[in-house]
Amino acid sequence: MKNIMVEIQYDGTNYSGWQIQPNSRTIQEEIMRALKKLTGKELSINGSGRTDAGVHAYGQVASFILESNIPVDRLPLAFNSNLPNDISIINAMEVPMDFHARYSAIGKRYIYHIYEGRYRNPLLRNYSYHVHYKLDHKKMRDGAKLLLGTHDFRGFMSSGSSVENTVRTIRNLDIIIKDNSLYVYIEGDGFLYNMVRIITGTLVEVGMGKISIEHINRALETKDRTVAGHTAPPQGLFLDKVFYPLTH
Amino acid sequence: MKNIMVEIQYDGTNYSGWQIQPNSRTIQEEIMRALKKLTGKELSINGSGRTDAGVHAYGQVASFILESNIPVDRLPLAFNSNLPNDISIINAMEVPMDFHARYSAIGKRYIYHIYEGRYRNPLLRNYSYHVHYKLDHKKMRDGAKLLLGTHDFRGFMSSGSSVENTVRTIRNLDIIIKDNSLYVYIEGDGFLYNMVRIITGTLVEVGMGKISIEHINRALETKDRTVAGHTAPPQGLFLDKVFYPLTH
Numbered sequence: 001m002k003n004i005m006v007e008i009q010y011d012g013t014n015y016s017g018w019q020i021q022p023n024s025r026t027i028q029e030e031i032m033r034a035l036k037k038l039t040g041k042e043l044s045i046n047g048s049g050r051t052d053a054g055v056h057a058y059g060q061v062a063s064f065i066l067e068s069n070i071p072v073d074r075l076p077l078a079f080n081s082n083l084p085n086d087i088s089i090i091n092a093m094e095v096p097m098d099f100h101a102r103y104s105a106i107g108k109r110y111i112y113h114i115y116e117g118r119y120r121n122p123l124l125r126n127y128s129y130h131v132h133y134k135l136d137h138k139k140m141r142d143g144a145k146l147l148l149g150t151h152d153f154r155g156f157m158s159s160g161s162s163v164e165n166t167v168r169t170i171r172n173l174d175i176i177i178k179d180n181s182l183y184v185y186i187e188g189d190g191f192l193y194n195m196v197r198i199i200t201g202t203l204v205e206v207g208m209g210k211i212s213i214e215h216i217n218r219a220l221e222t223k224d225r226t227v228a229g230h231t232a233p234p235q236g237l238f239l240d241k242v243f244y245p246l247t248h
Numbered sequence: 249m250k251n252i253m254v255e256i257q258y259d260g261t262n263y264s265g266w267q268i269q270p271n272s273r274t275i276q277e278e279i280m281r282a283l284k285k286l287t288g289k290e291l292s293i294n295g296s297g298r299t300d301a302g303v304h305a306y307g308q309v310a311s312f313i314l315e316s317n318i319p320v321d322r323l324p325l326a327f328n329s330n331l332p333n334d335i336s337i338i339n340a341m342e343v344p345m346d347f348h349a350r351y352s353a354i355g356k357r358y359i360y361h362i363y364e365g366r367y368r369n370p371l372l373r374n375y376s377y378h379v380h381y382k383l384d385h386k387k388m389r390d391g392a393k394l395l396l397g398t399h400d401f402r403g404f405m406s407s408g409s410s411v412e413n414t415v416r417t418i419r420n421l422d423i424i425i426k427d428n429s430l431y432v433y434i435e436g437d438g439f440l441y442n443m444v445r446i447i448t449g450t451l452v453e454v455g456m457g458k459i460s461i462e463h464i465n466r467a468l469e470t471k472d473r474t475v476a477g478h479t480a481p482p483q484g485l486f487l488d489k490v491f492y493p494l495t496h
Contacts, residue, residue: 085373
């Protein structure tokens, strides 16, 4: 009996998100189905967290208990030959028995891709948020700075979450510009429901001049969701990396 | 009556290529259908050349005669609202009446994307050629140099083409490496049927050590298709830009 951690890439376009649910196609379900084919057993797997429908991952992490003699270094190829080609296991390793993909995580990094071209780009339609306006990048960077550090981010959370402690720490928030694309890199100890997409939508509105950067401070102070900007659409969001302590 | 040139981006994944043909979904047909919606007329459009099923474009060019009062600068949005979202018109301009997207072209640039990761990348599955082997980039660059300049490229052409003059000039052939990706940039006065994909397949085999770079010279000399490497798959190929004289 081994505890196994896997890193997973996926194109979320054709899925209802990570988490298994009735009458929907989900990433978690596909991986559990592949695992059953490999082991003959119905094993549950734990993800580092959910991703919504249409959201992608370069480095989602999941863990599960494996009762099988398959060598760990053969797991990625064995999984991939049983998975649809929009999901891929890119790493597998044995971890201590107390490792849990969700509870052991100490941070996450997301990338949000905004496409600023004048006309839509068909090659990016499922992988970016197309903003027709010319954005003021300096204002967006000024706004981003206000979000750095430890704050109560309740004003940047969608309703429908039962989380009680809404204090989170954003360690890094960088905006990288390349051609007509803006990549928002955001790293923190954890994120509330839709937090990255609301932060992105707010920064986009700041960049459009629709709201001022004072709105960011006000959303933090009042904790009122209606003060911040809109929730940016799912297809621009990528779960890039999940961080764990070195001891794991 | 105006002669109009348009630049077109498309994701070729769900199409049988550029050229209109019965019982298949093609890019040309979709654009002609949109043009008919805009003008009420069945107008033929000329592309700079065909692209195969699964091949993409950042800058395909087409031209057509427009009998309509739509202002030219409104054409992209007017087109795009009548096109599926995997095709986009990104530029439109009036050109002299003797301009023809195919016959006026003086060159083209293609980009071929090779993905060298150990495991498949689901986000690149429709947009790259996944090569599992570690490639020798230096050998590939040495091989690329042999193809530069003016040669008879008959040995790098798939059968099924009725072209008689198979002499072409490659002006630039660069291999750009970024993370686990290799981008083959190839620019020339024109390309034979499958020429870019055969050149790429040959460079990949050189990079794998499966054939030596002498095979490239031999394929040029003998003009025998069986000497060069395989035809790389379509989904890694992007028509990047079509060049015209400044007078057009």
